[in-house]
Amino acid sequence: MLEGLRAIVTGGGNGLGRAIALDLIARGATVGALDIDGEALSRMADEAEGGRLVPLRCDISDRGATMAAIEGFAENRGLDILVNNAVAFHYAELEVFPPEKIDRMLDVGLKGTFWASQAAIPFLKNSENASIVNLSSIAVSIAIGTASVYTSIKGALDALTRQQAAELGPKGIRVNAVAPGSVRTPGASAVITDSGWEERTAKSLLGRLAEPEDVARAVAxxxxxxxxxITGVTLKVDCGMTIKGA
Known part of the structure; x- marks a missing residue:
């Protein structure tokens, strides 16, 4: 389905990004996985099929480094797909949310999306199957705990998806978003207890939660x-949690 295409996945070394990158590779794409975690990228390189993983180690909050990494990949190979997945997590009540954590989350989750998009668009315009997929969240639709900054960033990405679709459609670039619900990533499993997963499962219409591979298939x-x-759409992958009003 994606044979011969070239993709960049930001935050591609762990969690959802890792699943997305490996799924795109399994479908025939060559993927530049951009992540600050060089060790994770090295481990991925051993798993990727056909040597089609290109590790791109950099901090996406650094515009210059991000532009250089994406341009270096695309100048050598071309570019068809950009997946804006990178995010930084921190949860706290709004009145005590540490300013440095807010800055880091905005730098990675929102500004990083702008930097990656700015770097990718000149190359995507030359593709016959140009696409940007942004990672949103059902947190945009339903309130989730002490996630005010995370929710704000994901809400901005929903708005950006629509705006990018309007601006880039005439240039032949489709832009959509995927909004996962609760997903069993290794990072989430490290902080969510078994009872926490049971509570989340109870909020699902389908009686189960999405796995990283489910989100990856939607992105693909x-x-x-x-x-x-299809452009300008946010596709929920939440097993019906939003409809149930979780």
Whole structure:
């Protein structure tokens, strides 16, 4: 479905980004996985099929480094797909949220999306299957604990998805978003107890939660030519949690 295409996945070394990158590779794409975690990228390189993983170690909050990494990948190979997945996590009540954590989350989750998009767009304009997929969240639709900064960033990405679709559609670039619900990533499992997962599962209409691979499949669909007439859409992958009002 994605045979021969070239993709960049930001935050591609761990969690959802890792699953997305490996899924795109399994479908035939060559993927530049951009992440600050060089060790994670090295481990991924051993798993990727056909040597089609290109590790791009950098901090996405650094505009110059991000631009250089993406441009270096695309100048050598071309570029068809950008997946804006990178995010930084911190949860705290708004009145005591540490300013340095707010800055870091905005730098990675929002500004990093701008930097990656700015670097990718000149190359995407030359692709016959150009697509950007942004990672949103159902937190935009339903309140979740002490996630005020995370929710704000994801809400901004929803708005950005629509705006990018409007601006870039005439240039032949489709832009969509995927909004996962609760997903069993290793990072989430490190902080969520078994009872916490049970509570989340109880809020699902389907009686189960999404796995990273489920989110990866949705990203692959939106990035593929099967979705060639779809742009400006946010696709929820939440097992019905939003409908149930979780």
């Amino acid at each position: 669909f939106l990035a593929s030519s099967d979705a060639r007439c």
